[in-house]
Amino acid sequence: MKKTFLFFLFFITLNHAFSQSSGNIKGSITDNKKTPLELVNIILYQTNFRAITNNKGQYSIDNIPAGNYQIIISHIGYQSVKQHIIVKNHETAEFSYPLQDSVIKIPSVEVQGERNAGSITTLPEIGGTNIYSGKKIEVILVDSINADIAQSKARDMFAKVPGITSWELDGSGTQTSVAARGLNPHRSWEFNVNQNGYNVNNDLYGYPEAMYNPPLEAVQQIEIIRGSAALQYGPQFGGMLNYVIKQPDTTRSLSIETEQTYGSFNTSNSFASAGGKKGKFTYYAFFNYRSSDGWRLNSNYNFLNAYASLHYKPTDKMDIGLEYSRENYVQKFAGGLTDAMFAADPRQSTRSRNYFNPILNVPALSFNYAINNKTQLNVKAYTLFGQRNMVIASPGLATNADTISKTTGSYAPREINRDFYNSYTVDARMIKKYDLFGHESALSGGLKYSSAATNRKQNGEGTTGTNFDLTQTGNYGIALLFKTINYGAFLENLFRITDRLSVTPGIRYDNLNSTLNGTEYKVYKNFNPVSLSTTRNIVLGGIGAQYKITQSINIYANYSQAYRPILYSNLIIGSSTAVIDPDLKDASGHNADIGIRGKVKNILNFDLSAFELKYNNRIGNITLTDANGEPYTYTTNAGNALTKGVEAFFELHLLNFDDEQSNNDLSIFSSYAYNHARYLNGKTGAVDLTGKTLEDVPQFVSRSGINGRVHNITATFYYSYVGGSWSDANNTVATKTSPNVGYVPRYGVADFALGYKFSEKYNIRIGVNNLTDNKYFTRRTETLVYVGNGILPGDGRSCYVTLGAKF
Numbered sequence: 120m121k122k123t124f125l126f127f128l129f130f131i132t133l134n135h136a137f138s139q140s141s142g143n144i145k146g147s148i149t150d151n152k153k154t155p156l157e158l159v160n161i162i163l164y165q166t167n168f169r170a171i172t173n174n175k176g177q178y179s180i181d182n183i184p185a186g187n188y189q190i191i192i193s194h195i196g197y198q199s200v201k202q203h204i205i206v207k208n209h210e211t212a213e214f215s216y217p218l219q220d221s222v223i224k225i226p227s228v229e230v231q232g233e234r235n236a237g238s239i240t241t242l243p244e245i246g247g248t249n250i251y252s253g254k255k256i257e258v259i260l261v262d263s264i265n266a267d268i269a270q271s272k273a274r275d276m277f278a279k280v281p282g283i284t285s286w287e288l289d290g291s292g293t294q295t296s297v298a299a300r301g302l303n304p305h306r307s308w309e310f311n312v313n314q315n316g317y318n319v320n321n322d323l324y325g326y327p328e329a330m331y332n333p334p335l336e337a338v339q340q341i342e343i344i345r346g347s348a349a350l351q352y353g354p355q356f357g358g359m360l361n362y363v364i365k366q367p368d369t370t371r372s373l374s375i376e377t378e379q380t381y382g383s384f385n386t387s388n389s390f391a392s393a394g395g396k397k398g399k400f401t402y403y404a405f406f407n408y409r410s411s412d413g414w415r416l417n418s419n420y421n422f423l424n425a426y427a428s429l430h431y432k433p434t435d436k437m438d439i440g441l442e443y444s445r446e447n448y449v450q451k452f453a454g455g456l457t458d459a460m461f462a463a464d465p466r467q468s469t470r471s472r473n474y475f476n477p478i479l480n481v482p483a484l485s486f487n488y489a490i491n492n493k494t495q496l497n498v499k500a501y502t503l504f505g506q507r508n509m510v511i512a513s514p515g516l517a518t519n520a521d522t523i524s525k526t527t528g529s530y531a532p533r534e535i536n537r538d539f540y541n542s543y544t545v546d547a548r549m550i551k552k553y554d555l556f557g558h559e560s561a562l563s564g565g566l567k568y569s570s571a572a573t574n575r576k577q578n579g580e581g582t583t584g585t586n587f588d589l590t591q592t593g594n595y596g597i598a599l600l601f602k603t604i605n606y607g608a609f610l611e612n613l614f615r616i617t618d619r620l621s622v623t624p625g626i627r628y629d630n631l632n633s634t635l636n637g638t639e640y641k642v643y644k645n646f647n648p649v650s651l652s653t654t655r656n657i658v659l660g661g662i663g664a665q666y667k668i669t670q671s672i673n674i675y676a677n678y679s680q681a682y683r684p685i686l687y688s689n690l691i692i693g694s695s696t697a698v699i700d701p702d703l704k705d706a707s708g709h710n711a712d713i714g715i716r717g718k719v720k721n722i723l724n725f726d727l728s729a730f731e732l733k734y735n736n737r738i739g740n741i742t743l744t745d746a747n748g749e750p751y752t753y754t755t756n757a758g759n760a761l762t763k764g765v766e767a768f769f770e771l772h773l774l775n776f777d778d779e780q781s782n783n784d785l786s787i788f789s790s791y792a793y794n795h796a797r798y799l800n801g802k803t804g805a806v807d808l809t810g811k812t813l814e815d816v817p818q819f820v821s822r823s824g825i826n827g828r829v830h831n832i833t834a835t836f837y838y839s840y841v842g843g844s845w846s847d848a849n850n851t852v853a854t855k856t857s858p859n860v861g862y863v864p865r866y867g868v869a870d871f872a873l874g875y876k877f878s879e880k881y882n883i884r885i886g887v888n889n890l891t892d893n894k895y896f897t898r899r900t901e902t903l904v905y906v907g908n909g910i911l912p913g914d915g916r917s918c919y920v921t922l923g924a925k926f
Contacts, residue, residue: 141181141182141183141184141185141206141208141209142183142185142206142207142208142209142210142211142212143179143180143181143182143183143206143210143211143212144163144179144180144183144190144204144206144211144212144213144214145177145178145179145180145211145212145213145214145370146177146178146213146214146215146216147172147175147176147177147178147215148161148172148176148178148192148194148215148216148217148218149176149215149216149217149218150197150217150218151217151218151219153217155172155174155175155176155177156172156176156194156197156218157172157173157174157176158171158172158194159171159172159176159178159192159193159194159218160191160192160193160194160879161178161180161190161191161192162190162191162193163180163183163188163189163190163191164188164189164190164191164201166188166260166263168180168183168188169879170368170370171879172370173370173371177370178370179368179369179370181366181367181368181369182339182363182365182366183206184206184240184242184258184260184340185206185207185208185243185246186205186206186240187203187204187205187206188203188204188205188206189201189202189203189204190202190203190204190214192216192218194218197218197219198218198219200216200218202214208243208245208246208247209247209489209495238259238260238261238263238264238279239257239258239259239260239279239280239724239768239770240258240260241256241257241258241716242256242258242342242344244613244621244665245550245552245561245613247495247497247550248495248496248497248548248549248550248563248565249351249548249550249563250351250550250561250563250611250613250623251344252613252621252623252663252665252675253621253622253623253663253664253665253675253676253677254344254345254348254663254675254677254712255344255345255358255675255677255712255714255728255730256342256343256344256345257279257280257342257343257726258340258341258342258343259276259277259279259280259340259341259342259343260339260340261276261335261338261339261340261341262339264276265826265833265834265835265872265873265874265884266278266835266837266870266872266886267870267872267886267888267919268335268336268378268921269292269334269335269336269378269380269382269388269390269409269919269921270290270291270292270380270382270386270388270409270888270919271292271295271332271334271335272292272870272888273285273287273292273295273296273297274822274837274839274868274870275837275870276335276341277297277822278788278790278822278824278837278839279768279770279788279790279822280299280343280768280790281726281766281767281768281790281791281792281820282299282300282764282766282790282792282794282820283297283298283299283820284297284298284299284304284815284816284817284820284841285297285304285897286304286305286897286898286911287896287897287898287911287913287914288452288911289413289414289415289418289420289450289452289453289911289914290411290413290414290888290913290914290917291409291411291413291418291420291422291450292332292409293332293420293422293448293450294306294330294332295307295329295332297310297360298310298357298815299345299357299792300345300356300357300710300730300732300762300764300792300794301732301734301760301762301794301796301813301815301816302356302357302732302815303815304815305328306328306329306330307329307357307360308320308327308328308329308686309327309355309356309357309683310329310355310357310358310359310360311323311348311352311353311355311357311358311359311360312329312331312360312361312362313352313359313360313361313362314331314333314361314362314364314444314481315361315362315363315364315442315483316361316485316499317481317483317485317499317501317544317546318501318544319331319444319481319503321503321540321542321571321573322540322542322571322573322601322603322687323353323355323569323571323605324353324571324603324605324631324633324684325571325573325601325602325603325633325684325686325687326571326573326601326686326687326688327355327686328688330446330477330479330507331444331446331477331479331481331503332362332446333362333364333424333426333444334390334405334407334409334424336378336390336392336405336407337364337365337390337392337405337407337426338362338363338364338365339363339364339365339366340363341360341361341362341363342359342360342361342363343358343359343360343361344358344359344361345357345358345710345712348679350609350611350625350626350627350659350660350661350679351563351565351609351611351625351627353607353629354627354629354657354659354680354681354682354683355681355682355683356681356683356706356708356710356732356734358710364403364426364428365392365394365403366394366401366403367394367395367396367401367402367403368394368395368396369395369396369401370396371395371396372395372396372397373393373394373395374393374394374395374925374926375391375392375393375925375926376390376391376392376393376923376924376925376926377389377390377391377392377923377924378390378921378922378923379921379922379923380919380920380921380922381919381920382411382917382918382919382920383414383916383917383918383919384411384412384413384414384917385410385411385412386409386410386411386412386917386919387409387410387411388407388408388409389406389407389408389409390405390406390407391405391406391407392404392405392406393405399431399432399433400429400430400431400432401429401430401432402427402428402429402430403426403427403428404425404426404427404428405424405425405426406424406425407422407423407424407425408421408422408423409421409422410422413451413453414466414914414915414917415453415465415466415467415468415912415914416453416466416467416468416471417451417452417453417454417468417470417471417473418450418451418452418453418468419450419451420448420449420450420451421448421449421450422448422450423445423446423447423448424444424445424446424447425444425445426442426443426444426445427442427443428440428441428442428443429441429442435489436488436489436490437486437487437488437489438485438486438487438488439485439486439487440483440484440485440486440487441482441483441484441485442482442483442484442485443480443481443482443483444479444480444481444482444483445479445480445481446477446478446479447476447477447478447479448476448477449474449475449476449587450474450475450476451471451473451474451475451587452470452473452474452475452907453468453470453473454468454469454470454473454517454907454909455517455858455859455899455900455907455908455909455910455911456517456858456909456910456911456912457516457517457518457855457858457909457910458853458855458858458861458910459855460517460518460909460910461894461896461910461912465894465896465910465912465915466912466915469513469517469518469519469520469521470512470513470517470521470907471512471521471585472510472512472521472530472533472584472585473509473510473511473512473907474508474509474510474587475507475508475509476507476508476509476510476587477505477506477507477508478505478506478507478508479503479504479505479540480503480504480505481501481502481503482501482502483499483500483501483502484499484500484501485497485498485499485500486498486499493551493552493553494549494550494551494552495549495550496548496549497547497548497549498545498546498547499544499545499546499547500543500544500545500546501543501544501546502541502542502543502544503540503541503542503543503571504540504541504542505539505540506537506538506539506540507537507538507540508535508536508537508538508589509534509535509536509537510533510534510535510581510587510588510589511533511534511535511536512530512531512533512534513531513907516856516858516908516909517858517907517908517909527583529583530583530584530585531583532580532581532582532583533580533581533582533583533584534577534578534579534580534581535576535577535579535580535581535589535591535595536576536577536578536579537575537576537577537579537589538573538574538575538576539573539574539576540571540572540573541571541572541574542569542570542571542572543569543570544567544568544569544570545567545568545569546565546566546567547565547566547567548563548564548565548566549563549564549565550562550563550564555614555615556616558615558616558617558618559615560612560613560614560615561612561613562610562611562612562613563610563611563612563613564608564609564610564611565608565609566607566608567605567606567607567608568605568606568607569603569604569605569607570602570603570604570605571602571603571605572600572601572602572603573600573601573602573687574599574600574601575597575598575599575600575601575637575687576595576597576598577595577596577597578595578596578597579591579592579593579594579595579596580592580593596639597637597638597639598637598638599635599636599637599638599639599649599687600634600635600636600637601633601634601635601687602633602634602635603631603632603633603634604631604632605629605630605631605632606629606630607627607628607629607630608627608628609625609626609627609628610625610626611623611624611625611626612624612625618667619666619667619668620664620665620666620667621664621665621666622662622663622664623662623663623664623665623677624660624661624662624663625660625661625662625663625679626658626659626660626661627657627658627659627660628656628657628658628659629655629656629657629659629682630654630655630656630657631653631654631655631657631684632652632653632654633651633652633653633654633655633684634651634652635649635650635651635652635687635690636649636650636651637649651690655684655705657682659679659680659681659682660679660680661677661678661679661680662677662678662679663675663676663677663678663679664676664677668715668717669717671717671718671719672715672716672717672718672719673715673716673717674713674714674715675712675713675714675715675716675728676711676712676713676714677710677711677712678709678710678711679709679710679711680707680708680709681707681708681709681710682705682706682707682708683705683706683707684705685703685704685705685738686738689703689738689754690703698743698751698752698753698754699753699754699755700753700754700755700756703738703754703755703756704736704756705736706734706735706736706737706738706756707735707736708732708733708734708735709731709732709733710730710731710732711730711731711732712728712729712730713728713729713730714726714727714728714729714766715727715728716728720775721772721775722771722772722775722776723769723770723771723772724768724769724770725767725768725769725770726766726767726768726769727765727766727767727768728765728766728767729763729764729765729766730762730763730764730765730766731761731762731763732761732762732763733759733760733761734759734760734761734762735759735760736756736758736759737756737757737758737759737760737798737813738754738755738756738757739754739755739756739757739758739814739847739848740752740753740754740757740814740847740848740860741753741754741755741757741803741806741808741847741848741849742806742847742849742851742857742860743803743804743806750854750856750857752847752859752860753803755803756801757798757801757803757808757848758798758799758800758801758802758808758809758848759798759799759800759801760796760797760798760799760813761796761797761799762794762795762796762797762813762816763794763795764792764793764794764795764796765791765792765793766790766791766792767789767790767791767792768788768789768790768791769788769789770786770787770788771786771787771788772784772785772786773785773786773787782830783828783829783830784826784827784828785825785826785827785828786825786826786827787823787824787825787826788823788824788825788826789821789822789823789824790820790821790822790823791819791820791821791822792819792820792821793818793819794816794817794818794819794820795818796812796813796816797810797811797812797813798810798811798813798848801848806849808848808849811845811848811849811850812844812845812850813845813848814844814845814846814847814848814850815844815845815846815898816844817841817842817843817844817863817865818842818843818844819840819841819842820839820841820842821839821840821841822837822838822839822840823837823838823840824836824837824838831875831876831877832873832874832875833873833874833875834871834872834873834874835871835872835873835874836869836870836871837869837870837871837872838867838868838869838870839867839868839869839870840865840866840867841865841866841867841897842865843862843863843864843865844862844863845861845862845863846859846860846861846862846863846898846899847860850862853899858899858908858909858910859899859900859908859909860899861899863896863897863898863899864895866893866895866896866897866913867893867895868889868893868895868913869889869890869891869893870886870887870888870889870890871886871887871890872884872885872886873885873886880924880925880926881922881923881924881925882921882922882923882924883920883921883922883923884920884921884923885918885919885920885921886918886919886920887916887917887918888914888916888917888918888919889913889914889915889916889917890916891916892915892916893915894912894915895912895913896910896911896912896913897911897913898911899911
């Protein structure tokens with residue numbers, strides 16, 4: 120009791136605001152007689168930020184990334200105005216102007232720091248209560264991307280983030296699976312996945328799969344903080360991935376946005392949102408429904424996502440927010456294929472009764488308070504509750520078709536697997552800025568308490584039907600309760616040594632208590648009681664540094680320890696040919712980066728870096744042979760692994776050399792990552808992993824493209840070329856009976872999109888995914904029993920058209 124009281128006492132005194140690194144612009148537009156002008160266009164040059172004045176001549180543009188912009192004001196019958204304007208973090212820039220009949224020249228304003236051109240940018244040294252100085256950071260501006268937003272094509276969404284690998288279970292976009300630097304992309308579980316700064320992983324320390332993904336039509340930007348992000352957000356190796364939901368137009372009481380997408384294979388996507396401001400309240404809500412028959416046979420789905428937020432701002436210093444998100448979909452999985460089946464026809468399927476159904480709810484409450492201009496405070500309380508359901512028929516080899524028995528006249532009973540989730544978290548952070556040696560420094564700290572429970576029921580006998588049906592008879596073969604309790608705290612301090620040089624050391628402490636209780640059904644149908652309880656005290660340290668060569672170019676470097684506990688999924692047998700090491704250990708290691716990034720005017724945007732990721736006691740799958748000569752998969756601490764490499768990105772705007780104010784644009788971009796990923800040691804039985812290539816790590820990831828804009832017409836071509844990788848730790852060659860392990864060949868995929876905006880309210884986009892109809896796959900699988908063993912093909916060529924409107 121005393122420990123809890125002291126924890127919450129400190130909790131109250133040290134809080135954090137995960138405010139976004141953005142500011143606002145507002146003002147009013149009149150004529151030369153001071154009469155308000157309605158329907159005046161206000162645009163931030165080369166961005167999608169814009170507004171239209173109301174009947175009082177007022178406008179507001181919110182949640183703009185901090186930096187330097189050109190604001191353009193135009194209205195029929197009046198001279199246009201263009202001026203440089205500063206957007207500062209958490210401040211509102213006032214810009215009002217009387218339009219005149221003659222041109223008035225307005226002087227420019229000197230600015231420190233500029234926003235990157237294009238759809239990728241970074242974050243300032245301090246954003247809200249977070250310290251970003253010296254970290255590897257990418258921010259994707261979703262509205263600036265011309266691609267298939269509706270189906271969340273990860274290869275295009277993350278095209279300008281070097282090194283991001285993605286697994287494609289199917290073309291639906293219901294599950295985003297991304298990673299980098301030799302990490303496993305499965306449901307992005309090496310990342311701390313957030314929405315608006317609160318976690319949406321099911322259980323970050325025991326079951327971190329992120330099954331919740333917001334529709335990208337509703338996302339303003341995606342923030343990726345790698346490397347030393349482990350200190351602020353938790354001891355993961357991948358870093359933090361944060362989806363920032365759009366904010367409402369605060370100049371209106373009601374604004375509406377809608378996008379309707381139609382595509383190949385009866386794909387239909389409907390998105391609608393509404394938001395506005397009334398007095399001291401702002402609100403925003405969206406609804407998204409998507410359905411498709413899928414590219415492969417037996418791959419149809421119905422997807423629903425909804426969100427609502429209400430914020431109350433009683434004073435300029437305080438904001439109280441309530442948000443609620445819900446995701447619910449039913450998806451049929453076509454199953455894996457053998458190499459021969461994939462070569463013959465990757466669209467085929469021998470599974471017609473396998474279904475996957477998550478139902479997730481994420482309510483969140485936030486309290487933001489600016490104590491003064493030097494100190495900010497925030498508390499977030501949020502919960503995730505829901506379930507994940509699977510109905511599985513014949514999860515074995517794809518050549519064993521799921522057929523009707525001649526004896527019974529029906530299919531065999533299916534297997535029912537269900538998870539029930541219930542977690543809640545309180546996260547409090549605070550930042551204090553102070554002067555030291557004539558420069559402003561900052562101390563950021565936070566506390567976190569979370570309790571996450573997963574009630575897992577598997578191997579239940581289901582119906583012999585073909586539809587999605589959770590009817591189950593008898594006992595479950597596996598009935599386990601997982602629970603994780605976490606107390607965490609961190610401190611980071613940004614020391615500004617000079618105007619150019621800053622150093623940021625940090626430390627994090629986590630206390631983890633993990634328990635597992637229940638019974639487990641083994642291959643030979645005997646019930647074994649399971650009981651496990653472990654407590655860990657984890658201390659991580661790190662340091663970052665940043666040096667400004669100019670105001671828009673800097674060198675950054677960081678080193679940070681990382682940690683990954685044993686996952687509950689590592690402790691459960693996934694198939695009859697899988698065996699788990701009973702002496703599994705937690706993984707630990709470090710991340711390190713050094714690089715240079717920045718921009719040259721509006722011409723060049725670049726980031727070039729080298730990295731090292733050390734992963735000790737890496738858990739992997741090793742293919743062994745039993746006494747009868749039959750292969751099986753052994754899950755164990757495969758060994759210590761090291762990934763070294765380079766990550767590079769550049770975007771060149773070819774028309775800005777002579778005229779940086781052009782309304783047209785022609786740009787080329789390329790992101791490239793080279794990974795040298797090897798096991799330093801590791802021996803299991805007769806298998807020696809020393810020098811073996813890490814599983815799931817392509818040697819290179821290259822994504823390039825060209826984008827052209829002429830007035831309101833935009834055309835974009837993407838090309839992804841990804842190197843080959845192995846699917847198990849000992850680099851086993853695939854066989855006819857074991858297609859779940861083997862080599863994943865290199866592949867290339869091209870996409871094209873054409874967009875047109877008109878009347879400031881409407882837009883249309885058409886596109887083709889996998890333009891050349893290439894045959895490829897991104898992964899092999901065995902442990903995901905609901906999809907079946909073997910190859911999971913990527914989708915072939917598809918087309919789509921999107922119609923959008925804003926009112």
